[in-house]
Structure formats: structure tokens, C-alpha cells
Amino acid sequence: MFLPFLYELRRRGVPVGAQEALSLAGALKAGLHDSSLDGFYHVARALLVHSETHLDAFDQAFLAHFKGMEGAGQQLTQELLEWLRDARERRELTPEERELLEHFDLEELEKLFQQRMEEQRERHDGGPRWIGTGGASPFGHSGHPREGFRVGGEGAQGSGSRMAMRLAGARRYQGYRGDVVLDTRQMAVALRKLRAFAREGVPDELDVEGTIAATAKNAGELEVVTRPPRRPNTRVVLIMDVGGSMDPYAHLVSRLFSVAKQATHFKELRTYYFHNCVYGRVFDSPYLVGGISVPDLLGQVGRHHKLVVVGDALMAPYELTMRTNAEGRYDPVEGKEGLVWLMELARHFERSAWLNPEPPQTWRGNTIQAVKNVFDMFPLTLEGLGEAVAHLTKGRMVRGRR
Amino acid sequence: MTSSPSRFRGTDTYLSSEGLQAAVNCALTLQRPLLVRGEPGTGKTLLAEAVAESLGLRLLTWHVKSTTRAQDGLYVYDTVQRLYDSRFGDGDVRDIRRYIRMGPLGESFASKERVVLLIDEVDKADLEFPNDLLHELDRMRFRISETNEDVVATHRPVVVITSNNEKELPDAFLRRCVFHFIDFPDQELMRRIVAVHHPGLDESLTEQALKVFYELRNFTRLRKRPSTSELVDWIAVLKANGVTNMKLDDNLPFLGALLKREQDLMAVAEAFGRGRRTKA
Numbered sequence: 001m002f003l004p005f006l007y008e009l010r011r012r013g014v015p016v017g018a019q020e021a022l023s024l025a026g027a028l029k030a031g032l033h034d035s036s037l038d039g040f041y042h043v044a045r046a047l048l049v050h051s052e053t054h055l056d057a058f059d060q061a062f063l064a065h066f067k068g069m070e071g072a073g074q075q076l077t078q079e080l081l082e083w084l085r086d087a088r089e090r091r092e093l094t095p096e097e098r099e100l101l102e103h104f105d106l107e108e109l110e111k112l113f114q115q116r117m118e119e120q121r122e123r124h125d126g127g128p129r130w131i132g133t134g135g136a137s138p139f140g141h142s143g144h145p146r147e148g149f150r151v152g153g154e155g156a157q158g159s160g161s162r163m164a165m166r167l168a169g170a171r172r173y174q175g176y177r178g179d180v181v182l183d184t185r186q187m188a189v190a191l192r193k194l195r196a197f198a199r200e201g202v203p204d205e206l207d208v209e210g211t212i213a214a215t216a217k218n219a220g221e222l223e224v225v226t227r228p229p230r231r232p233n234t235r236v237v238l239i240m241d242v243g244g245s246m247d248p249y250a251h252l253v254s255r256l257f258s259v260a261k262q263a264t265h266f267k268e269l270r271t272y273y274f275h276n277c278v279y280g281r282v283f284d285s286p287y288l289v290g291g292i293s294v295p296d297l298l299g300q301v302g303r304h305h306k307l308v309v310v311g312d313a314l315m316a317p318y319e320l321t322m323r324t325n326a327e328g329r330y331d332p333v334e335g336k337e338g339l340v341w342l343m344e345l346a347r348h349f350e351r352s353a354w355l356n357p358e359p360p361q362t363w364r365g366n367t368i369q370a371v372k373n374v375f376d377m378f379p380l381t382l383e384g385l386g387e388a389v390a391h392l393t394k395g396r397m398v399r400g401r402r
Numbered sequence: 403m404t405s406s407p408s409r410f411r412g413t414d415t416y417l418s419s420e421g422l423q424a425a426v427n428c429a430l431t432l433q434r435p436l437l438v439r440g441e442p443g444t445g446k447t448l449l450a451e452a453v454a455e456s457l458g459l460r461l462l463t464w465h466v467k468s469t470t471r472a473q474d475g476l477y478v479y480d481t482v483q484r485l486y487d488s489r490f491g492d493g494d495v496r497d498i499r500r501y502i503r504m505g506p507l508g509e510s511f512a513s514k515e516r517v518v519l520l521i522d523e524v525d526k527a528d529l530e531f532p533n534d535l536l537h538e539l540d541r542m543r544f545r546i547s548e549t550n551e552d553v554v555a556t557h558r559p560v561v562v563i564t565s566n567n568e569k570e571l572p573d574a575f576l577r578r579c580v581f582h583f584i585d586f587p588d589q590e591l592m593r594r595i596v597a598v599h600h601p602g603l604d605e606s607l608t609e610q611a612l613k614v615f616y617e618l619r620n621f622t623r624l625r626k627r628p629s630t631s632e633l634v635d636w637i638a639v640l641k642a643n644g645v646t647n648m649k650l651d652d653n654l655p656f657l658g659a660l661l662k663r664e665q666d667l668m669a670v671a672e673a674f675g676r677g678r679r680t681k682a
């Protein structure tokens with residue numbers, strides 16, 4: 001009975017498969033859900049979702065799939081709904097009554113509601129206690145309570161027993177979705193994947209295998225062999241677009257930069273800035289001073305450095321074709337076009353990625369498309385950053401030679 | 403309903419939500435590892451202790467560090483000791499078993515009774531670490547290659563794994579676990595948590611402390627938001643010093659117990675100092 005729900009989940013990008021289906025079936029067989037929708041919600045969430053980034057999608061799928069079944073546990077009686085159908089207008093409340101109503105919280109309300117459900121046997125309008133219309137009781141509709149459940153009437157929602165639907169409906173996990181733009185910690189997590197290790201430096205770690213081999217060769221006389229410890233071996237060049245069309249993303253990009261700088265797992269991190277497009281020179285600060293020319297940079301860093309460019313790649317088309325020399329000055333005769341400078345960068349590194357804060361839907365029919373032909377481009381979201389990092393850590397490949 | 407030997411319902415000192423109980427019971431019934439994630443200070447590690455306490459089982463803890471390898475959890479073959487003994491003639495070096503030391507995971511398998519095994523902060527270790535444990539956690543057995551002996555769990559241990567999400571865990575590993583994400587407690591639950599840790603605390607102090615605490619948590623400029631454990635500590639300090647009333651401004655008592663970063667303290671002083679409060 002829950003199989004269509006699994007397909008609903010898959011449709012929403014929650015990776016569930018046969019293994020999840022089997023374990024859920026096992027749990028249901030063992031009666032872990034206590035034969036209630038609430039129980040099912042919790043059990044299914046524990047078994048089908050493996051990451052908080054999918055919790056929101058799970059809640060949405062649950063809402064969509066089980067809408068209409070929510071009352072199954074404890075039905076509102078048809079009669080009760082009848083009473084509520086033709087509502088009476090509410091009366092004014094005395095200040096004391098109003099005061100009283102301010103103080104209900106959800107749990108109390110739920111308890112009260114269930115209690116009333118059991119006690120109430122007749123239609124009731126206009127009073128402060130029973131479930132009815134036009135009253136001051138927190139239950140019912142067209143009434144005057146501050147906090148309470150809407151029972152029946154338009155919208156027809158709010159039975160106290162619909163815990164799971166209410167939980168799912170609250171969408172409390174929206175902030176953890178994988179496809180929203182990043183926060184600092186998530187960025188740090190994503191960047192951490194870039195690390196790689198190598199043994200270099202002073203040999204001060206005991207190499208057990210080596211020691212055994214050497215001792216054996218030495219006819220049993222103990223011969224201790226040491227080796228250098230594992231150290232991070234990733235070198236990164238990070239270049240960022242500043243100013244102009246990038247202003248709306250300044251906050252986002254500066255967070256990425258601070259995270260990258262704090263990361264301790266890079267052997268070397270170089271950060272540079274440019275404006276609009278790389279014109280022969282990248283700069284040390286966002287105010288476009290200092291810096292290094294592109295040929296010098298390419299001379300200093302090896303092919304195994306990872307190049308990450310952050311920019312929206314949106315500019316006037318002529319800015320891509322403007323010719324500049326290696327000093328960054330306009331030079332229509334000797335200079336190279338902006339796009340050519342980008343190609344030189346892309347060609348030098350074995351692995352490079354361009355992170356774009358503009359949403360991917362807008363990447364066609366403008367300068368982004370041209371830049372995208374030079375660099376592998378990824379959206380600047382958690383997912384995009386993850387993909388970019390995966391791309392950077394894959395084997396070697398040289399782009400731009402096609 | 404089949405006979406579920408023991409259901410987890412939280413303990414006197416560990417308050418759990420319905421979702422958490424469901425996740426723990428799934429893990430118990432299906433005999434899968436339970437993976438717990440959530441903000442620091444939401445009681446991930448304490449959960450394992452609570453599970454052990456409520457089921458009356460022994461708790462084994464394996465604190466994972468950045469240098470931890472999967473092998474360390476199973477067993478360690480103390481070659482250096484054996485070499486040393488062979489050189490200087492102490493003990494019987496022919497018996498390899500004397501130099502095999504069980505790690506926490508190995509110990510939990512070899513144990514005669516059912517135990518709870520906490521693998522704490524699994525994400526601290528290398529990226530490949532969880533993958534190396536897949537087979538052992540699945541089959542609950544491993545082989546000591548030096549002695550050719552199999553260690554098979556007679557009673558599958560209850561495995562609780564916590565992660566701070568510093569690293570993504572591999573999909574294959576995730577698929578084998580029951581997952582629970584511990585939410586940050588809402589005000590009502592927090593009030594009960596505080597009541598558990600500080601029974602008989604003055605009502606108005608609790609109210610004020612919670613109000614300040616949630617105001618601080620909603621203050622977006624903080625780099626590290628205070629968590630449950632910090633609130634509990636803070637209230638302990640307030641209680642010990644007899645503070646009875648306060649409000650969120652620049653001379654909030656013992657703010658250092660809540661905020662751990664200098665920038666955060668400065669940001670709070672700047673935003674809430676001199677009566678410039680955003681909301682009353």
C-alpha cells in the first residue's frame with residue numbers, strides 16, 4: 001500500500017529503492033507504526049530518508065500522498081460537521097473571555113479538543129465551551145478565539161488527531177534542502193571533499209610494515225623504519241568576480257571566500273579577484289589593486305592546482321572580445337581577447353570549475369553560454385558546489401582543447 | 403504485533419520526541435545501525451547512553467578522531483610489542499593471540515551479552531572510513547587475518563552512530579542505517595529539558611532565560627548559535643550566582659557561557675546594547 005508513496009518520493013528526488021521498501025515493510029510487519037498515520041510518518045521518515053536535505057521533500061511527498069487520509073485515525077463525526085455547516089455570526093467577547101483565550105497552547109488545546117469530542121453530544125452555537133460556530137470556544141469556526149483549531153467550515157482542516165499531517169505541513173526542514181543557496185558551514189563541508197593526502201616531509205611516523213621487513217632482512221635484529229606522516233596535498237587557486245552585476249551576490253561569495261580561507265586542509269590556497277572578465281591580470285584585493293599577470297600566475301602554479309572561478313559571467317558581449325595585454329591595459333594590437341585569457345586559464349589546469357550564482361535556467365543565449373564553452377560551469381548552490389568538487393577531484397582531464 | 407522485547411521510550415533524564423522514539427525502535431527491531439544527525443548540543447551522544455540505560459545494556463563507546471581507521475575499531479595487532487618481546491625474550495611470542503587487542507567494535511561483537519555501541523562523530527574520520535565498516539556492520543562479523551579466527555556477534559549489538567555532518571557520508575553507508583535528524587527543541591520541549599536538569603528552578607528565571615536564549619538564537623548575525631547544552635550550563639551558572647532577573651542587553655550576566663566566539667559577543671553587544679532592542 002505504501003509503494004506508490006515510494007514512487008512519489010523518487011519523483012521528488014528522494015533516493016529510495018528496494019532496500020528501503022523492504023526495511024519499511026519489515027518495520028510495518030513488526031507493528032512499529034502502532035497502526036496510526038502518525039506512527040507511519042515517523043517510521044517511514046526514519047527508514048526512507050537518509051539525509052536532512054531530503055526531509056523537506058519527504059514532508060511534501062507525505063502531504064501530497066496522504067492528503068484526504070488524515071482523518072482515518074479519529075474521524076470527525078459527520079454530525080459534527082453538519083452542525084458546523086450553517087454557521088452563526090459571532091458575538092462580541094467580553095474582555096475577560098478574550099484574556100482567557102490568549103493562553104491556550106497547542107498541547108492543551110489538543111487535550112481539550114479530544115475531551116470535548118467525547119463529551120459533546122449535541123449541536124452547539126455561540127457558547128464559550130463546545131465545538132460549534134459563532135462561539136468563543138477555541139474549537140469550531142466563525143468564532144472568536146485567538147488560538148485554536150478550525151473545525152469544519154471552509155478549508156476543513158484542524159482535527160487534533162492529524163499530528164503527522166501537521167508536522168509534515170509545517171515544512172520545518174525547508175532550510176536543510178540541498179538545492180538552496182549555501183550557508184557557511186555547508187560550504188565548508190562541501191569544500192572539505194576537495195582534500196587529498198600525500199606523504200611528504202620529515203619521517204617521524206613508525207612504519208610497521210617497513211620495520212618488519214627491515215627487521216626480517218636484518219636477521220631478526222630490530223630495525224626501526226619511519227616514514228613521513230600523511231599531509232594534505234590539495235592546492236587551489238580561487239578567482240572571484242567582483243563589482244557590477246555581481247553585487248547582489250557579494251554576501252554569498254564573500255562567505256565562500258572566508259570558508260575557503262579558513263579551510264586547513266589545503267596545502268596552498270591562492271585567491272584573486274577580477275572584474276567582469278579576466279583581462280590579463282588578476283588582483284589581490286576586491287579593489288582591483290596589486291595582483292599578478294595571468295602569464296606569471298600560470299608560471300607559478302602547476303597544472304595539478306585546482307582552479308575555481310566564481311562569477312556570474314554576465315557582461316556586455318564586447319567585454320568578452322576586448323583586447324588587453326598581460327598588464328591588463330587595453331591594447332587593440334598586441335593584446336588578447338578576454339575570452340582568450342579565460343581559455344588560457346582553463347587550458348593550463350588539469351581540473352577547473354566555474355561556479356555561477358545565476359540560476360542555471362538563465363545560462364543560455366548570453367555571455368554565460370560563451371564562458372560555459374570554456375569552463376565546466378556549476379550553480380553556486382550546495383548541490384552545485386558538491387558537483388563542482390566531485391568534478392575537480394576526478395581524474396585528470398584538460399579542457400579547452402577541442 | 404510481534405514480541406518487541408524492549409521498546410525505547412526515553413528515560414527520566416533524556417526527553418525524546420515521538421520521531422526519535424520511532425527511529426530508535428526501528429533500529430532495534432530491524433537490527434540496523436541508527437545514524438543520528440543534528441546541530442551540536444542537541445544530545446546526539448547522550449541518546450546512546452539513554453538507550454543503554456533504558457534497555458539495561460552495557461555501553462561501549464568508540465570516539466572517532468581524524469586519524470581513526472576502521473581497522474582500529476575491530477582489532478589491533480600489536481606488532482611492535484611482539485617484536486620487542488621476541489628481541490628481549492619476554493613472554494611467548496609464538497602465540498599471536500596475545501598481541502591481538504580488540505577495538506570497541508570487535509569487543510561489542512565478542513561480548514557474551516547484547517551491548518550498545520556508540521560510534522561517536524563518525525564524520526571526523528577520513529572519507530573512506532564509513533565504507534570500510536560497511537561489511538562488518540552488515541554481517542556483524544569479521545576475521546582476524548593473523549590468526550585466521552572469525553569473530554561473530556552472538557548478540558547483534560545496538561549500534562548508534564552520531565555525525566555532525568562535517569563530511570558527507572557515502573550513500574551505501576546511509577542506505578544501511580536508520581536515520582534520524584534531531585531537531586532543535588521548541589520552547590515547550592526546552593522548558594521540560596531545563597526542568598529535568600534543574601528541578602525546582604524558579605519559574606520566572608526559566609521564563610526569562612528561555613526568552614533571552616531564543617532571542618539570541620533568532621539573532622541572525624551569530625556565527626555559532628547557542629545550543630541546548632549551553633543553555634543548561636548557563637542556567638547552572640545563573641543559579642549558582644543567585645541571578646534572579648535579567649534582560650537581553652549588553653550586560654547580560656555570564657553571556658560567555660552561551661556565546662563562544664568573540665565576534666558573536668561583540669555583535670550582540672552592538673545590537674542589543676544601549677537599549678537598542680529590535681523587539682520588546
